[in-house]
Amino acid sequence: MTPVITRSRRRVRWRAWWAAERGSATTEAVLIAPLLVLLLVFVAVLVHRGVEARLRIDDVAHQAARAATLHRTTPAAATAASKTATAALARAGLVCRDPSTRLSGRPAPGRTVTVRVSCTVDLGQALLLGTPGERTLSSTASEVVDVHRSQPSGARP
Structure with a gap:
């Protein structure tokens, strides 16, 4: 019997x-x-990687825009911007997949050249938090073409 x-x-x-x-x-x-x-x-760590990648992409865009202003023709400026962006990304140590560089503006004396750099960045180890490990970042930088550097030799402003 069980007690009540x-x-x-x-x-x-x-x-x-x-x-x-x-x-x-x-x-x-x-x-x-x-x-x-x-x-x-x-x-x-995730926030740090994202901020660092953003800062490096901004720096790469500025370097590419400056390299584009040093050339006299649009194709040469676009090539210089692309090569500079690729080299700067490699030096920065940023794992960037499918980098692209787009040049707008004409490299004429006193005009502005704008370069847009975008790529897919691997943030790494972000999968542990349930966030995507890749993010597409882009940055735009503008530089003014140097009046004296962009002219052919012997020409005056």
């Missing part, structure tokens, strides 16, 4: 069980805190 447990006995047992759980919140916090710190570190 009254409501008051249930309350007493519940209170006894609850009192026996003292200190469990501290134990849980000690066990969960390292996981939260690890998650915070992963988020910080």
Whole structure:
């Protein structure tokens, strides 16, 4: 025969069980805190990689625009911008897939040349956080063509 447990006995047992759980919140916090710190570190690394990639793409665009202003013809300026962007990406250590460079403007004295650089960047290890490991970044930079450098020899402004 099983004894009948009254409501008051249930309350007493519940209170006894609850009192026996003292200190469990501290134990849980000690066990969960390292996981939260690890998650915070992963988020910080992801943000850092994204910001660093953005800064490097901006720098590459500025270098490509400056290289484009040093040439007298549009095809030569476009080629120089593309080669400079590719070399700058390699020097920066940025893993960039399918880089593209687009030149707008004519390299005439005193005019502005604009270069747009875009590529797909591998942010790496971002899959652990459930975020995409790749992101397409682009940057645009404008430079003014130097009046004296862009003219053929012997010409005056």
